[in-house]
Amino acid sequence: MDHQQLLSLLRQMTLDEKVAQLLQLATPFFKGADDAGMITGPMASLGVTEREVRNAGSVLGLSGAQQVIDIQTNHLKHNRLGIPLLVMSDIVHGFKTIFPIPLAIGCSWDMALAERSAEIAAREAAVSGVHVTYAPMVDLVRDPRWGRVMESTGEDPYLNNLFARAFVRGFQGQDLAGDTDRVAACVKHFAAYGAAEAGRDYNTVDLSERLLREFYLPAYKAALDEGCEMVMTSFNTIDGIPASGNAWLMRKLLREEWGFDGILISDWGAVKELIPHGVAEDEAEAAYKAIRAGVDIEMMTPCYVHHLAELVRSGRVDERLVDEAVLRILQLKSKLGLFERPLRGADPEREREIVFCEAHRSSARELAVKSCVLLQNDNEVLPLAGTGKIALIGPFAQSGDILGAWSWQGAKEDAVTLRDGLAAAGLDASRLIVAEGCGVDAPATEAQLAAAIEAAGEADAVVLALGEHAWMSGEASCRADIRLPEAQLALIAALKPLGKPTVAVLFNGRPLDLHGVADQVDAVLEAWFPGSAGGAAVADLLLGKASPSGRLAMSFPHAVGQVPVYYNAYNTGRPNVPTAPDHYVSKYLDIPNEPRYPFGYGLGYTTFAYEAPRLSAAELRADGELTVSVRVTNAGRRTGEETVQLYVRDVAGDVVRPVKELKDYRKLVLAPGESAEVSFTITEPQLRYYHADLTFASDPGEFIVYVGPNSRDTAEARFRLTSTV
Known part of the structure; x- marks a missing residue:
């Protein structure tokens, strides 16, 4: 539909029909759902009528081509104006083929592979009937106690910006209407x-506007500049609201300053949560504040459908605000081609061919290899020798619980375990001895x-497969103590006296306090939750079939x-x-x-x-550029x-x-003894920042350039910015 046709459709809608378009409900509400037997429960708790369900604008948590076809077909039979549903789901790091968690992808520093992972996730989701994914999550993270750090790409604004753009490109492609293998993204x-x-x-967030703009907002803006179709509100406060x-935040900054005119959706239940937050007395006030703030879709609470029409009729809310919200929803449905093809990409036959296919799993394995970070390798115990016995010990030795949170359609039984990965790589039963050792958080029995x-005693080297349950990170999975569970620390301590070369492989969703690990083993390989092909990828790294190249996107604390x-x-x-040690510092x-x-960091x-880095000049003018060059040589014995x-x-x-x-980085592959000249260009816009009055500008004066393999181990050079714009 063109714009005029959408306006004509909007004029035909009653006020109640328009308000219902702003309602998003979970799958069980809709006839044709596999779990439709649950419908009376949610309907009773939300107080949503069958008429409101028939006029609802979107559904979340729905997938499976045939189920989408059944629900959409039934919905169109009962919707007076034939307005199709938008189908939305959390496709965060893969649909059925699960890629490493986003924090792990962040450690790849590889935008091409990140984009491909989103493209594959979109392909599998779209053929299964999904139209919109609630991704990417681009929140900048600095506190590993927060469970949702696993969904982010780390602590750096520049790197997060690049990943935000890559994920949006991967999900959406260039033509949402014509390319039914893509889905709309929601940052x-x-x-x-x-x-x-x-x-x-x-919990509460309290930041100055300058800090907000400089560190936390840029990645959202990057996603929108890449064309991201939707934005989801956060649960937290900003400046007390x-x-x-x-x-x-939503009207002045997002809509007016940034010019975003796409859909703004609340997170699950967030509109009604204005009441316990203490800024709304009841559902009516919550609806009033949310629509005035610019929230177009209310997810899984009924404040809009219960109160918005009356707020309009009473004159408290201008109906134009409702019309604007509805029009945005209709525009996305049109952009996705749903009015012409309401079933869009849903295709049970193609679904069987595409979802979890070998090509997709191969890409997941490649990204998992690139996402692992070698944190420690004392005495060069890795890669493991090509001969001798290896004891694989720990709760993750044979566990498929390596997908991580938000692997909604992923199945643990489909994941390649570390044991299976090592066996497939050539370690037969004569060389690989497996023992569980202990549970993830359950102490070892005497027999374990x-x-x-016994297994460690027979082996030439020990690989400890350790980590967190998947549920120990993700939403509502915060931890004050971010060490490995005590049961696993006790297992490490029990094996230490054997004196065997020992490697700890960590499967987890956050940076950990590694006391009791790093000081007890020779090598530490951070595998994160590596996804469907995780065991195969880790085996490639342990055996030297691939070399670790991941670099941390988030710092690991010395202590919590x-x-x-x-x-x-x-x-x-x-x-x-x-x-220059001093007490009073x-x-x-x-x-x-x-x-x-x-x-x-990463080895x-x-x-x-x-x-030492070299500069092309000692001064940089505002209208000029400065080149930073450094010569890098592979001083080891292997290509890396x-x-x-x-x-x-x-x-x-x-x-x-x-x-x-x-400010920038370069990846390069060098053979032993090979050297390469790496050059970076610095321009004045890269030196701008938010001043006390929130102007975004640079200042003349001295700057230090640092070049190195991580943020700590760098060499420096200095230059002056001599004029500004």
Whole structure:
């Protein structure tokens, strides 16, 4: 439909029909659903009538080509104007083929593979009938206690921007109407959900506007600049006002300043949650504040359908606000081609061919290899020798619980376990000894511990498969103690006296406090939750069939007492200078200030030597550019991939500036002894930041350039910015 046809359709709708378009309900409400027997429960609790269900605008949690066909066909039979449903789901890091969790993908620093993962997820979702995915999640994260760090790509604004764009391109492609193998993306959670106090889900966020704009908002804007069709509100407050009722955030900033005219949807139940937040007295006031803030779709609460029509009739709410919201919804349905093809890509036959196909699983394996981060490799115990026995011990030795949260359609039984991955890589029963050792959080029985000690005693090397249950991270899965469960630490301690070369492989959804791990083993491979092909990918790395190349997108704390700990922090008036120790400086008495493993960190199976960075000039003019060059040499014995990172510091600003900020990076693959010249270009716009008055500009003066393999181990050079625009 063109715009005029959509306006004509809008004029034909009654006020109640328009309000119902703003309602999103879960699958069981709709006739034709596999679990439609549940319909009386949700309907009773929400007080939604059958008429409102028939006029509802969208459904969430629905997938499966035949089920979508049945529900959409039935819906169109009973909807007076024949307006199709929008089908939305959480396709976060894969549909049936599960890719590594987004935090792991962030550690790949590989935009092409990230985009491909979203494209494959979209293909599988679309053929199964999904129109919209609630992804990407681009919240900047600094506190690993928060369970939802697993959904983010890390702590750095620049890297998050790149991933936000890559995911949107992958999900949406270039033509949503013509390419039925793509889905519309919904960036979330707007805004600053990753800054929840104490790392506790749904908790308060209190940031200055300058901090919000400089660190937390850019990735959302990047997703929208890439064409992202939808935005989801966050559960948290911004400046004391919950996001779903925050008119400054949604109307002034998102709509007016950024020009976003797509759909704004609440998160699950967030409109009604304005009441317990304490900014709405009842459902009517919640509906009033949400529609005035610009929320178009209310997810799974009935404030709009119960009260919005009366608010319009009483004159408290201008009907134009409702019309604007409905028109946005109709426009997306039109862009997806749903008026002409309401079943869109749903196709049971193609679904059987495409979903979880070999090509998709191969891509998942490739990205899993690139996402793992080698954190420690004392005595070069990795890769494991091609001969000798290996004891694979731990609760994740044969576990399929390696998909992570938000792997909605993924099945643990379909995942390649680490044991199966090693066996497929050539380790037969004569070389691979497997023992569970203990449960994830259940202490070892006498029999388990005895079997683990016997297995380790027979082996030439030990691989400990450790980590968190998938439910230990994700939404509502925050942890104050982010060490491995005590049962696993006890297992490590019990095997340590055997003196065998030991590798810890970690399956988890957040950076961990690795006390009791890093100090007890020789090597640590962070595998995260690596997805459907995870065991095969980890086996490739352990056996040297692939080399680790992942780099941390989020710092690992030395201890939980440091958090939030992140690389791009501000200095203080009394910084801790190790070369000039002083008591009266900003430091801990009992632990270092620095994280155990910093942002950008990761080892490989070779080493790289960096020469000092060179600048093309000592000064940079506002209308010019400056080149930073560095020569990098593979000084080891194996071919490897290096991620050369460029950081900049503004020495003196209008407001305090971070000690380092990532500005660019380059990936290169070098053979042993091979060298390469890596060059970066710096221009004045890269040096801009938000001043005290919120102007976005640079300042003349001195800057420091840092180049190295991570945010800590860098060499520096200096230049001056001599004029500004």
